[in-house]
Amino acid sequence: xxxxxxxxxITKKFPLILAIDTSCDETSAAVTLGRAVLSNVVASQTNIHxxxxxxxxxxxxxxxxxxxxxxxxxxxxxAGIDFAQLDAIAVTLxxxxxxxxxxxxxxxxxxxxxxxxxxxxxxxxxxxLLSVLLKxxxxxxxxxxxxxxxxxxxxxxxxxxxxxxxLFPVLGLVFSGGHSQFVQINNFGNYKIxxxxxxxxxxxxxxxxxxxxxxxxxxAPVIEKxxxxxxxxxxxxxxxxxxxxxxxLSYSGLKTAAHRLIKQLxxxxxxxxxxxxxxxASFQQAVFRxxxxxxxxxxxxxxxxxxxxxxQAWLGGGVAANISLRQDLRKSLKSHxxxxxxxFEKRLCGDNxxxxxxxxxxxxxxxxxxxxxxxxxxxxxxxNWQI
Ligand code: KG4
Ligand code: ZN
Numbered sequence: 001x002x003x004x005x006x007x008x009x010i011t012k013k014f015p016l017i018l019a020i021d022t023s024c025d026e027t028s029a030a031v032t033l034g035r036a037v038l039s040n041v042v043a044s045q046t047n048i049h050x051x052x053x054x055x056x057x058x059x060x061x062x063x064x065x066x067x068x069x070x071x072x073x074x075x076x077x078x079a080g081i082d083f084a085q086l087d088a089i090a091v092t093l094x095x096x097x098x099x100x101x102x103x104x105x106x107x108x109x110x111x112x113x114x115x116x117x118x119x120x121x122x123x124x125x126x127x128x129l130l131s132v133l134l135k136x137x138x139x140x141x142x143x144x145x146x147x148x149x150x151x152x153x154x155x156x157x158x159x160x161x162x163x164x165x166x167l168f169p170v171l172g173l174v175f176s177g178g179h180s181q182f183v184q185i186n187n188f189g190n191y192k193i194x195x196x197x198x199x200x201x202x203x204x205x206x207x208x209x210x211x212x213x214x215x216x217x218x219x220a221p222v223i224e225k226x227x228x229x230x231x232x233x234x235x236x237x238x239x240x241x242x243x244x245x246x247x248x249l250s251y252s253g254l255k256t257a258a259h260r261l262i263k264q265l266x267x268x269x270x271x272x273x274x275x276x277x278x279x280x281a282s283f284q285q286a287v288f289r290x291x292x293x294x295x296x297x298x299x300x301x302x303x304x305x306x307x308x309x310x311x312q313a314w315l316g317g318g319v320a321a322n323i324s325l326r327q328d329l330r331k332s333l334k335s336h337x338x339x340x341x342x343x344f345e346k347r348l349c350g351d352n353x354x355x356x357x358x359x360x361x362x363x364x365x366x367x368x369x370x371x372x373x374x375x376x377x378x379x380x381x382x383x384n385w386q387i
Pocket of ligand 1: 024175176177178179202203204206207218219220221224317318319320321322323349350351
């Protein structure tokens with residue numbers, strides 16, 4: 001059934017989509033109409049993983065299993081729609097934790113089968129890259145009336161055809177717990193990775209050093225708070241990869257330096273609450289300094305070669321919520337005449353299904369037919385799916 005599903009023009013522009021994401025440690029379901037978020041439910045598992053200092057796959061799977069149905073039902077209820085009204089169902093196929101992905105995919109297949117809806121497979125990193133394009137639901141939006149005849153929708157719901165194609169190429173910046181990439185977005189579905197981490201992701205490095213400081217899991221948001229009260233010049237960290245000509249990142253050296261520093265402070269009995277603030281501030285600054293250094297290098301290189309001058313940068317991923325990172329990026333990009341765009345609210349930076357629904361909407365509009373529809377039975381998780 002799903003391969004033969006044809007979207008008419010109006011549903012293409014304003015698709016009503018239910019999306020599911022269970023790629024890591026959040027169980028999420030969301031409904032979008034056009035690019036507007038009607039509901040976005042995120043059930044976090046951080047309490048469960050806290051004692052382990054990281055995500056424990058078996059427990060993640062179990063928690064997804066317990067939460068998935070109530071989360072979907074709540075997303076549908078908040079959106080004020082029923083399953084029969086949906087144009088499509090979307091689900092994250094990867095990248096992510098295989099046992100976790102499986103739960104969302106099974107649910108999506110089951111619902112698509114039951115309600116005879118097309119099922120759209122979405123890449124989680126692509127969704128982070130496009131998350132700036134989500135729109136807040138207008139208060140004037142009465143879903144019931146609008147769905148009867150999707151007329152006049154363009155005034156209150158931003159449609160897909162009115163979107164950002166003329167801006168391409170756009171510089172995509174994705175920094176999360178699993179990914180850190182500089183991406184050239186040539187068009188929807190057409191991406192070129194310009195640089196990426198060769199070891200830890202930015203969020204992962206912050207989480208690991210935060211764990212060494214006893215800040216729990218995930219530690220990166222705690223580091224952000226502590227850093228505001230600490231002295232970022234108190235401890236010196238190296239600037240990695242300065243002799244390497246590419247635009248890749250590496251956090252293993254900084255992590256080792258932080259480990260050594262913390263051990264030394266412990267040994268000297270100097271790991272006071274003030275020192276923890278100062279280590280947080282100094283380490284966070286070092287992490288972002290490396291990222292900005294490589295970004296500058298990339299932009300200068302592009303300018304020298306006269307290739308693709310970006311006018312916009314789209315920022316996504318859990319670390320994108322960090323205010324210092326946003327400030328550093330904004331400053332650096334401004335000097336290259338590039339405008340930084342961030343998602344309309346912070347919770348859209350972290351894992352959420354609204355960005356999965358949005359990306360599915362772009363696929364309905366822009367993907368080649370054979371890329372869009374997937375035979376249910378063959379749909380399987382892709383834990384290492386590259387954009
Ligand atoms: O995108 P995301 O929710 O999940 C992945 O796809 O990985 O990103 C999670 C990462 C974690 O490492 C988390 O500690 C980090 O984003 N994070 C932050 C902040 N909030 C979450 N990092 C820095 N500052 C924050 N405020
Ligand atoms: Zn993510």
